[in-house]
């Protein structure tokens with residue numbers, strides 16, 4: 001086999017063979033495949049048993065062209081920082097619209113502007129780079145940011161899951177890394193559900209659910225006045241008008257025809273403390289089918305107030321940070337807290353949806369009032 005570095009088959013079988021090579025780690029990714037009349041030759045790493053393939057192919061020798069590898073953000077940064085500091089470089093960053101947020105370790109501060117410029121050059125979407133300064137602080141979980149490079153602009157025009165979110169990055173808590181988690185929740189929402197979002201920020205859960213589910217009522221509560229301001233701006237930005245709703249239902253007509261939607265969709269943003277707003281909501285809205293509590297660390301301190309508007313069948317999504325070895329304790333704690341208020345629960349799912357540190361995960365506990 002030493003002379004053979006490729007495998008040849010008819011173009012007809014190209015996709016199948018390529019998948020087989022990839023799945024079995026046999027494709028040599030350093031080289032480009034070659035076409036020859038009606039055949040294709042893929043570069044391979046080693047010989048293997050052809051009996052596993054149920055179409056004609058043969059090993060061949062080929063002079064493959066090497067792939068030109070574009071240097072990544074990380075490759076370029078590693079060229080400008082001392083090699084002994086390379087382990088301090090964190091290539092992960094958040095993106096809020098055209099703004100990238102990086103984390104810079106103190107040893108890399110002398111190189112931070114250069115690092116930020118490299119990031120802008122390596123990603124066409126990024127126009128501004130800021131770095132995190134300190135941790136999320138205070139009741140409103142606000143993060144401070146320091147400008148590093150590009151256009152000085154703190155107004156994020158972020159898009160995710162068909163939702164537009166505008167906000168000033170220094171005004172409120174937001175994490176783009178949770179967009180999949182928000183979509184997961186929206187996918188769980190059933191037709192005509194009433195949903196309560198506690199600690200709603202500028203509305204990422206509110207509008208992800210409004211635009212990606214058939215909820216009938218979505219009520220959000222947020223205490224930070226600046227986040228409330230942006231949540232209302234985002235209500236307009238997302239055009240949850242009757243025309244939009246009609247269009248959405250028409251797209252899913254078969255669904256709409258089968259079960260009656262109790263429209264129109266009702267979206268309400270409340271600015272204030274959940275402890276003050278929820279008792280008022282109880283008078284107007286009674287109970288909710290789903291309650292979302294995205295306030296890790298202390299969400300369970302608010303279970304008593306959330307349970308005021310819960311009933312048998314209400315599904316909760318409560319977020320927390322924890323070492324997974326603590327999971328059984330937190331499950332027991334939630335069960336106990338609900339029991340004190342007269343509710344039995346069934347924990348349906350624990351979703352790991354992020355990382356606070358290598359050992360501490362962000363989790364969502366999905367539990368049902370039974």
Ligand SMILES: C[S@@+](CC[C@H](N)C(=O)[O-])C[C@H]1O[C@@H](n2cnc3c(N)ncnc32)[C@H](O)[C@@H]1O
Nearest residue numbers: 139140173174199200201222223224273274294
């Ligand atoms: C971790 S952030 C989540 C924001 C948003 N749901 C998101 O995912 O981007 C928690 C939010 O809860 C708000 N908050 C904290 N205590 C609150 C309270 N007692 N009542 C209402 N909102 C509160 C904070 O201002 C903050 O915006």
